Amino acid sequence: MPSKKSVTIGVVDTTFSSVNMGRIAIDELKKSHPRVRIIRRTVPGFKDLAVECQRLLKNKCDIALALGMVGKAPIDSQCAHEASIGIQMAKMNTNKHVIEVFVHMNEAVRKDGSLDESDFLALTEDRVRKHAHNAVWLVSNPEKLVERAGSGRRQGRKDVGSIEKR
């Protein structure tokens, strides 16, 4: 499903993350959307994502993927919140989309509180790959998203589907 017009996507991830999220995004983009141009950056932590995305969007990119991993402690959630506010600012200042792709370790913990690493990896891959498609569609093929409106799409887990009138 190649994109209709030429698109430049910024891919920004972190050194904090335990998964190379940028590499997954680039793999998916190259495989499924070979004509998309990619500019990759890595920043220390997720609070640094917003301004890096803004820099890319003010320069050459049409859209950016902000890829971050959120730790298990409550302070991590507060920091993710600040990072998200920053990402909203980046979008507003550039009038372009940034898809925030955050994976929370708490999404893949066992009952004893330990991280289920293989589940976490699968979740991360699925979320990054699906949002790579969303990014291309938003810029070059927005009707793809309208077709999917209200269909309960999930990134990271299986789609939940629509609630139908009975």
Next chain:
Amino acid sequence: MPSKKSVTIGVVDTTFSSVNMGRIAIDELKKSHPRVRIIRRTVPGFKDLAVECQRLLKNKCDIALALGMVGKAPIDSQCAHEASIGIQMAKMNTNKHVIEVFVHMNEAVRKDGSLDESDFLALTEDRVRKHAHNAVWLVSNPEKLVERAGSGRRQGRKDVGSIEKR
């Protein structure tokens, strides 16, 4: 109750939602306000609504409906909060209204915590349809809203009415 002057309304919903909220809004607008022009967009999740609304408002739209569904987990509430802050920014930057139409799954859960799907659908329809009217009135017929000031209007549920002096 047709609107007085020509209005262009942006209708933005998500693929995340389990209800096609955009379709409901468009149905109501076409039925009750046939002269209104509609531009529809769909984005992945509710955090993407703000900048899409801003893009529409900076271009052709007089007002936008930001239609989103919020899941049941606490993290969903935090994300909705970030989405709302973004929507405030979109309004401020464009000096135009965006009506935030969010439905929270927690508004229609049974005592056992499960979702009451038919109640949730009814709630969503009612909220979207009523806010479609609010959007048209805000732009073309603001005196309609002044008439309703302080009358305890609700979208999604029945109006609660005014508190009267005894």
Next chain:
Amino acid sequence: MPSKKSVTIGVVDTTFSSVNMGRIAIDELKKSHPRVRIIRRTVPGFKDLAVECQRLLKNKCDIALALGMVGKAPIDSQCAHEASIGIQMAKMNTNKHVIEVFVHMNEAVRKDGSLDESDFLALTEDRVRKHAHNAVWLVSNPEKLVERAGSGRRQGRKDVGSIEKR
């Protein structure tokens, strides 16, 4: 105590509120400050107040009253928070004051959690009327406020007064 120079005040309230707060504000302004010009608007809910105030302040108003009622549920408090952030943005963007006049239903509940309607009405009236004066003073008579600095003024309830050195 008429105001010294000509002032235009925006009065913005909501259809959500169960009390016609705009009418109270206008009544007080007309009675106590008959030379003040008033522009009234009504929006659906309190999240819509900020941009309406900004629109008035960018146009003809010197100051605005943002009149909102906050429900009893925790989600109502979060929404009020978002509305307040928006109001801060409106002030910053216009470099003018917006007096946020929010009444929380939780301020007038009986021990059994039910709303004490007459107490709530009295509270709302008192808060709106006193802030109507504050609005006029801020624009036309700021020394009135300096005279009252640190005097424990309250809107809605009785003043608490100053803490004096013993």
Next chain:
Amino acid sequence: MPSKKSVTIGVVDTTFSSVNMGRIAIDELKKSHPRVRIIRRTVPGFKDLAVECQRLLKNKCDIALALGMVGKAPIDSQCAHEASIGIQMAKMNTNKHVIEVFVHMNEAVRKDGSLDESDFLALTEDRVRKHAHNAVWLVSNPEKLVERAGSGRRQGRKDVGSIEKR
């Protein structure tokens, strides 16, 4: 310790506060920094401080002191948070400092929850007076602050000092 160059400081306090914080600030500035020019304003509550500071900073002031008292209820903390976000905006928009001097009643409560008035007054005085110096130094004598870097300074209470390597 007179300031090196001419400085204009905005002093903004509230009618809500039970202590005349503006008077304390002005007293300290006149006594310790007699060449500093002062512009004083009073606003109703602490949510009104940000835009008043911005107005002063956009006009004649080099820096402002935002003086506010925070009540004991949880809602007061949320409001203080909104006021603080506004103050951050004021600084960013003007590229000048605003020193936020907030005293929380919860800082001076007895075990039974009642306010210890004399402790609260002492705390308020100490915080306001010390921040009056900080304001002057930030603008006219920033090396004074570099000398104190990492020294555990407190306003309101005694300094806690540095943690030294053993």
Next chain:
Amino acid sequence: MPSKKSVTIGVVDTTFSSVNMGRIAIDELKKSHPRVRIIRRTVPGFKDLAVECQRLLKNKCDIALALGMVGKAPIDSQCAHEASIGIQMAKMNTNKHVIEVFVHMNEAVRKDGSLDESDFLALTEDRVRKHAHNAVWLVSNPEKLVERAGSGRRQGRKDVGSIEKR
């Protein structure tokens, strides 16, 4: 590992902190990146960091380190949150990076709640020194960060490493 091109870094710390964080940052920069130019500022508390960073970035600096210490009380966390939002604004307004280097006393408390001072000092040093490198790399050697993407880097504690597919 000297930086490739000339860089000016702003180093901003506080008088509130009990550790001279600015001195540590400057020591690391001089030792490891001797050609980097440094401009140092100290402000009273961490809420003052954002605008000071913005002032430096609007003037001569390519990037800034915002160095702050966060106390143990819940109110300290809320204040840190406001400071962080301000720092996001500073980045967005200047389109440059600010590395937020905050140390929370709660990161180094013993089971009895008391501060483990030597652990806290070690944590602070490690975090400041590592982020000094990140700052230089972000501006002059961004490929250094891409090489480290997804490698679970930590500042203050040991790196946690990558999660590998098995």
